[in-house]
Amino acid sequence: MLYGAGMSLLIQPADLAQLLHGERPPAVLDVRWQLGRSDGHEQYLAAHIPGAVYVDLDSELAGHGHATGGRHPLPTAAELQRAARRWGLRTGQPVVVHDAAGNGAAARAWWLLRWAGITDVRLLDGGLHAWQTAGLDVASGEELPPPGDVVVDVERGPDGERGHLPTLSMADVAAAAREGVLLDARAGERYRGETEPIDPRAGHIPGAISAPTTENLDEAGRFLSADTLRQRFAALGVEGHAVAVYCGSGVTAAHQIAAMAAAGYDPARIALYPGSWSQWSNHPELPAATGPEPG
Known part of the structure; x- marks a missing residue:
């Protein structure tokens, strides 16, 4: 079941900072969410990695339905593609996701994007705390990138x-x-x-x-x-x-x-x-x- 250098899914703050100033900067998604709290967006507005787009887990990384289907069912492919284009994701663009709590929420975005056929997705190891501890700059306010063109690639089966x-x-x-x-x-x-x-x-x-x-x-x-x-x-x-x-x-x-x-x-x-x-x-x-x- 082992398949190689798994740690490549993680990126360190200094490496992300270098990529953001390079010719092919990744999209950065800020997925601050914690059970029982609703201030993730407010935290993002106060301080975030420059260029990062806020992702709302409840409305963009989950579907909606009856409780018998679970609290955070998967979004449909159409819903995920619509959200991903709002985040500005472009076909072939690398993506880095993070939060401020050990990547417990960001991993949902990582998994969904991989599920959707987007392979170049990494987690910022240590999240925003590691970025700030490294002395790297933060920005405030909302980041609104141009709409992306990414395509969610899933198949429709009988189930x-x-x-x-x-x-x-x-x-x-x-x-x-x-x-x-x-x-x-x-x-x-x-x-x-x-x-x-x-x-x-x-x-x-x-x-x-x-x-x-x-x-x-x-x-x-x-x-x-x-x-x-x-x-x-x-x-x-x-x-x-x-x-x-x-x-x-x-x-x-x-x-x-x-x-x-x-x-x-x-x-x-x-x-x-x-x-x-x-x-x-x-x-x-x-x-x-x-x-x-x-x-």
């Missing part, structure tokens, strides 16, 4: 749109846990069912293994080394198995896939369950396990 990265439906998840490895990217206390701050039931999908995304990062919010991440995921039992990931609503699960890609695993072989616990827990007929074991 919905199929992108370049795999997904699982609710009907597929139980089999994924039985036949492979299903990772739960939420905090350990939510996995164990000790607390549930937002979804209707506590616990986890039976058979899932607890793998909090916070353990992918160091104290500064940067990804751990590729070797350390590989050791982490090997200890979780992913070697030689089909792997799927879920979280609360499909956001931090993308961060888990990014961490596995940084460790050298092929993201095209790791399935995301977009509905995640927010969908599963809204179906009372489905089982839930509690405690520290998969169950």
Whole structure:
């Protein structure tokens, strides 16, 4: 399952600054979003990387529907293309995404763009904090680039749109846990069912293994080394198995896939369950396990 130098998906602040002053500057997307907070845009207006465009996770990186479909379902290809063109993305242009909280939200944009067939997408390691710590300039106010021309490349199948990265439906998840490895990217206390701050039931999908995304990062919010991440995921039992990931609503699960890609695993072989616990827990007929074991 290992496929090479996974850390190439990360870019460091000094390297991004150099590219922004080069002949082919990347588009920079600022995806500041945190559960329970609504001030991401205000934070962006106060200070952001020069040229960065604000991306609203709730309205541009997620679809909308009934709670039984999950809190952050994937947008349609048409919705994503419309948003990406608003961000100014152009065909063949490199893209760098970041946030200000360990890239937990930015990874959703990374995953969606990769799903949409856009391959040159990187995460700014450490996000805005790393940029500012490096003493690099910030700007204020809104950045409004000319509309882009990027094309979202997905196929329409009998069960919905199929992108370049795999997904699982609710009907597929139980089999994924039985036949492979299903990772739960939420905090350990939510996995164990000790607390549930937002979804209707506590616990986890039976058979899932607890793998909090916070353990992918160091104290500064940067990804751990590729070797350390590989050791982490090997200890979780992913070697030689089909792997799927879920979280609360499909956001931090993308961060888990990014961490596995940084460790050298092929993201095209790791399935995301977009509905995640927010969908599963809204179906009372489905089982839930509690405690520290998969169950």
